[in-house]
């Protein structure tokens with residue numbers, strides 16, 4: 500019998516899976532309709548697990564763990580998440596039951612770094628206000644205001660700033676590389692384990708800084724409150740583990756500078772949302788830029804973060820940092836390779852007819 504792969508996506512951009520399915524090596528079952536609600540998707544996934552060999556899931560399917568494994572039974576060999584993070588998977592329980600866990604590192608790093616820079620600049624440059632000017636037919640008024648005062652709606656910049664990174668893994672280092680040409684004075688970071696900035700610890704970034712931007716200081720700041728106090732822009736790119744849950748809390752936010760901008764592209768629960776709302780209302784920080792939010796994906800229009808009173812202080816995207824077509828396609832093919840590898844199915848050139856045979860054979864397991 501062909502191994503069955505259950506996929507939480509309705510349409511999955513993977514040539515590898517399509518080819519394996521068409522060649523009759525797997526049965527690839529996708530979500531039957533894009534219209535299903537979050538809870539219907541979760542129910543559908545569970546209903547398909549009995550007898551499945553693999554499950555392809557995403558960050559928004561709730562926590563994948565014991566409940567799913569009990570339903571799936573012995574046939575399940577691998578759970579492959581279409582994401583870098585796997586905090587939504589009970590990895591210990593899966594491993595205990597001999598189910599492999601795969602994810603998609605590297606393929607979305609650039610896209611997420613680009614999104615981080617986008618959010619950061621939008622927040623610094625008061626983009627929400629600028630976009631509103633045009634949308635509300637106030638271009639002429641803005642022109643007049645600026646004619647009287649050139650600083651009308653003028654925002655900040657990275658020039659001469661201290662940029663703090665909470666979490667300094669691959670993506671954060673890529674963001675740092677993108678920020679360097681914008682002229683920061685200092686880059687501070689709190690990595691998951693304290694490491695000073697040397698050619699051994701951060702080879703690529705160290706090379707870029709020492710050869711092109713020798714005037715920029717890059718250093719380790721292990722204390723989060725000090726990192727917050729020193730930063731003009733604080734970028735969260737740490738993973739969600741028990742120690743980082745709500746770690747950006749009232750104390751940390753109260754240390755930030757009034758003009759500072761907070762950017763969270765890690766996981767929603769890293770930031771305590773109630774504390775963030777208070778900090779914005781009390782103008783303890785100037786703006787927040789978010790790609791993630793506690794409680795996602797079920798964020799309705801009446802969520803307090805979206806309150807009209809904060810519309811100029813919140814720049815927000817629906818956890819779409821990796822949404823560049825090339826990145827999403829490569830993530831899908833990596834997910835497919837992970838699954839096929841776990842199922843001991845070799846990718847064969849003859850599956851591909853006239854299409855070029857992909858040469859990337861990388862796989863990543865947790």
Ligand SMILES: O=CC(=O)O
Nearest residue numbers: 581582583584607
């Ligand atoms: O959040 C996205 C990911 O983990 O890939």
